[in-house]
Amino acid sequence: MITALALLSLGIVSEGNTSFLIILVLFIIYGIFNTAMGSHQWIDPYELFPTHVRSTGGGLLLQ
Incomplete structure (x- = not known):
């Protein structure tokens, strides 16, 4: 949710005269939340x- 809002905000502000x-x-x-939430796919299975x-089970799930 936060990553989607950050990307939406990036899309909105990138068209105007926005500061760097x-x-x-x-x-x-976006990067922090994407990295933090992406690590669960390697832990949870x-x-x-x-x-x-x-x-063996984790290897079968991640293929």
């Missing part, structure tokens, strides 16, 4: 499987 600092801050907000088959 505002565009930079919006892009940093492994939590679905019991410990003794976790690596």
Whole structure:
């Protein structure tokens, strides 16, 4: 949600005469939240499987 709002704001302000600092801050907000939320796709699948088959199950899900 925050990444979508940051990208929407970037699209709106990029057409006008906006300062570079505002565009930079919006892009940093997008980058931080995109990186933070993107890491869950590598953590959550492994939590679905019991410990003794976790690596096999995670490998099958991420292919």
